[in-house]
């Protein structure tokens with residue numbers, strides 16, 4: 121049937137003469153990761169990725185893709201290839217088996233008790 | 247340390263690898279992680295079959311978004327007023343944006359965007375069958391934006407409880423935008439339903455045309471679907487086709503009736519004993535016929551995509567840097 125879309129009607133008959141096309145690798149460029157700072161004072165957060173030919177275009181496309189509804193104060197793009205990350209296997213190193221309470225506030229819960237217990241040792245202040 | 251997931255194209259050919267051939271220890275660890283409600287990320291070990299099924303599913307979803315923009319787009323140039331035109335353009339832009347998000351999510355699994363688009367253009371990959379039908383009048387776009395998007399929201403909210411991190415994150419953003427589509431669609435439908443007799447007739451006509459494709463939307467009945475126990479366990483599939491269809495009917499049939507519209511199925515009713523909706527057979531043969539290429543718009547949809555890729559090529563080439571290297575998106 122003939123198209124109901126006037127835009128497509130305008131493209132006919134050329135539309136039907138397009139040969140079978142196949143995209144070569146990199147036809148849609150390379151990838152960038154997008155970071156977005158929602159409000160002043162907040163951390164920028166990773167929100168997703170996109171394809172772009174260069175950093176400037178990546179920023180333009182990131183604005184279109186990730187901020188067209190909700191505003192933000194700053195937008196960052198980074199070529200995916202520039203990111204170095206840890207592996208699943210390395211996840212373990214963030215959960216140390218050794219006791220680390222010495223560096224946590226929870227490691228200092230008995231201070232008040234000690235003060236009460238040995239208060240008698242403290243001479244009155246002058 | 248680690249830069250990027252490297253999956254060579256030839257690996258994709260080997261992805262039919264059976265679950266039984268997987269390393270049992272890694273498989274157990276993978277399944278335990280999903281059992282605990284944790285997400286799987288692109289850099290994690292995963293069974294080939296999980297990867298393969300997710301690529302298939304996310305890729306189809308992406309194609310559906312990009313093709314799905316076409317029936318509605320038919321009416322952009324003839325929207326009834328400027329506000330409706332802006333809203334429809336915004337919706338169509340969102341749908342194309344959804345495709346971009348989903349292609350990126352699928353790419354994290356190792357299939358490049360170009361390979362996915364090629365498989366769309368060659369007809370190897372499918373997209374949602376409903377977009378092979380034409381939008382004959384403005385009222386069709388209202389029915390699509392309300393009811394087809396309602397169906398999409400049920401499907402996407404269900405999938406957003408899945409196990410694959412990048413897909414879940416994309417779906418969260420998508421569902422948030424879909425809520426505008428639904429409100430816009432409902433507003434357009436109500437406007438026609440409360441309009442002149444001609445507007446009401448136009449709306450009823452559109453509903454008559456779209457009801458069957460909408461019944462097809464969630465896929466063939468569970469009795470005809472292949473066994474998916476493993477995909478349920480891996481949280482790739484979170485509800486059956488019939489469960490989602492029942493949810494849709496529960497939520498939207500009363501709203502359609504409230505507008506005084508007639509649903510073109512005399513057998514549609516909720517069985518008070520089972521609590522389930524009953525309906526006439528929506529002709530599953532037609533569903534299979536259309537999905538296999540013989541629908542009213544299949545050829546046009548793919549021709550338009552081919553045209554867009556071909557006509558846009560010189561721009562993409564002009565912008566491409568010779569140093570560009572392919573890397574899969576990170577997350």
Ligand SMILES: [Fe+2]
Nearest residue numbers: 311340341344
């Ligand atoms: Fe969408």
Ligand SMILES: [Fe+2]
Nearest residue numbers: 311344398402
């Ligand atoms: Fe969708």
Ligand SMILES: [Fe+2]
Nearest residue numbers: 341395424427
């Ligand atoms: Fe939508």
